[in-house]
Amino acid sequence: MLLADVVAASAAVAATRSRTAKAQAIAAALRAADPGEVGPVAAWLAGELPQGRVGVGWRTLARAAPPAAGAPSLTVAAVDATLTALAGTAGSGSAARREALLAELLAAATADEQRFLVRLVGGELRQGALEGVVLDAVAAAAGVPAPGVRRAMMLAGRLDETAALALGGGQEALSAVTLRVGRPVRPMLASPGSSLDAALADLGPDVTVEHKLDGARIQVHRDGHDVRVWTRTLREVTGGVPELVERVRALPCRTAVLDGETLALDDDGRPRAFQDTMSRFGSDGAAEDAAVLLSPFLFDVLHLDGRDLIDEPLSVRLDALAGLLAGDEHAPLRMPGVRRPTPEQAAAVLDEALGAGHEGVVVKALDAPYAAGRRGRAWQKVKPVHTLDLVVLGAEWGYGRRTGTLSNIHLGARDPDGGEPVMVGKTFKGMTDELLAWQTRTFPAHARAEHPWGLELEPELVVEIALDGAQRSPRYPGGVALRFARVLRYRPDKTAGQADDVEAVRALLAGD
Structure with missing residues (x-):
């Protein structure tokens, strides 16, 4: 298969806002690919590299800009091999070798192919096909039910492998994918609830109500003496959190997959600032501030001593977790909470969480699988103040005492159909002088375009916004706008694909 065919599919995807049409274009490309090409094609059309980071930055991409080839000749296999070689280049002189490999690749590419490759390698390929759209396309191309594809993807954690399995072996191959200790699972996520009473009314009495911490999500796998830790984005940080490793290594089990949160506490047991917790997670997995100790709080178990629990109801998983942590009274690892509470008991859990300095509570249905x-x-x-994780789309130059700083930020919610984020408002509130300085230093590196009013940004940075609700508005394309939005903090632990979508904003409309 030629790279030109993938580029044409990418252009077709970008030309439509229809989720169905996007999936059909991708499915056609997957059917045309040879078995060994399916994985790379699926990943590329989701804007991903199967190799992950290949060690090439924008400066290298800008320098490696030879004249374009007159006719397409690059194959998917050849491009994939070069990207693998780029990712494996290390040691003395590696920068020069990477630049030479990249220049050779681009010299064989047409102008359209060059633009595609530069955006793909630079992490800027946004054609409106997020992972969910590509998974729908994989199901259509393979002729298998979409739920089976999604389940295999969540357990395998890799889009390219899942696509190759689906088209190569169908439902049988997908069904063979199971939870494996040592391979992280995509974490289950919570939706924003409008209030505690509303959440209890929605889910009924068969729930657990647990503290919601202002910490970092962790997934911990244990296989004998070996313990490994991953973040929400499935980035391994084992080397940077030795205290978490030791706590889990001391538990009375042989194998386990545990889900929870971790955060830094002060001497009084109250949570330190979110930034203090995140200082322990360096970009390479090493601790940036080893003086800040992390405390783990576990709230789920997906596997225990040879038994997979991921499909069991939460009540069964909590029983297993309680048995595992039963002898840990002096330094409890269990997330505080109450099962099947009365409304008064649930309110007391929320009050207790807020009194301890935490964000609120999570209400979970006890009959739900993971x-x-x-x-x-x-x-x-459920939090006392509505919060949303949104994408920063732009920033305006400030005036008055904020002259010279990038201040008023433009906020976008994720498009659930995979398009560009949908703008839902602006805010300059909640920003300290330190945060304004950080924005002014950081935003230019993410600029998509520069205007007299400020910068238009690539949709990469996620910010947590507090707001009083939402209102209908013809001013923004989503028909909804934020009310009294203010910045709480930036979320380096989240990607733009994990931001809240526009439906979460619409759910806050008064009376809806």
């Missing part, structure tokens, strides 16, 4: 990678209604997070 829906890896899903933000469903079975888990609902």
Whole structure:
């Protein structure tokens, strides 16, 4: 298969806003690919590299800009091999070798192919096909039910492998994908709840109500003496969190997959600032501030001593977790909470969480299996103030005492159909002088375009916004706008694909 065929499919995807049409274009490309090409094609059309980071930055991409080839000749296999070689280049002189490999690749590419490759390698390929659209396309191309593809993806954690399995072996191959200790699972996510009473009314009395911490999500796998830790984005940070490793290594089990949160506490047991917790997670997995100790709080178990629990209801998983942590009274690892509370008991859990300095509570249905990678209604997070994780789309130059700083930020919610984020408002509130300085230093590196009013940004940075609700508005393309939005903090632990979507904003409309 020629790279030109993938580029044409990418252009077709970008030319339509229809999720169905996007999936059909991708499915056609997958059917045309040879078995060994399916994985790379699926990943590329989702804007991903199967190799992950290949060690090439924008400066290298800008320098490696030879004249374009007159006719397409590059194959998918050849491009994939070069990207693998780029990712494996290390040691003395590696920068020069990478630049030479990249220049050779681009010299064989047409102008359209060059633009595609530069955006793909630079992480800027946004054609409106997020992972969910590509998974729908994989199901259509393979002629298998979409739920089976999604389940295999969440357990395998790799889009390219899942696509190759589906088209190569169908439903049988997908069904063979199971939870494996040592391979991280996409975390189950909670949807915003409008209030505690509303969450309880929605889910009924068969729930657990647990503290919602202002910490970092962790997934911990243990296989004998070996313990490994991953973040929400499935980045391994084992080397940077030795205290978490030791706590889990001391548990009375042989194998386990545990889900929870971790955060830094002060001497009084109250949570330190979110930034203090995140200082322990360096970009390479090493601790940036080893003086800040992390405390783990576990709230789920997906596997225990040879038994997979991921499809069991939460009540069964909590029983297993309680048995595992039963002898840990002096330094409890269990997330505080109450099962099947009365409304008064649930309110007391919320008061207790807020009094301890935490964000609120999560209400979870006890009959729900673990829906890896899903933000469903079975888990609902309740905070006294509405919060949303949104994408920064732009920033305006300030005036008055903010002259010279990038101040008023433009906020976008994720398009659930895979398009560009949908703008839902602006805010300059909640920004300290330190944060304004950080924005002014950081935003230019993410600029898509520069205007007299400020910068238009690539949709990469996620910010947590507090707001009083939402209102209908013809001013923005989504028909909805934020009310009294203010910045709480930036979320380096989240990607733009994990931001809240526009439906989460619409759910806050008064009376809806």
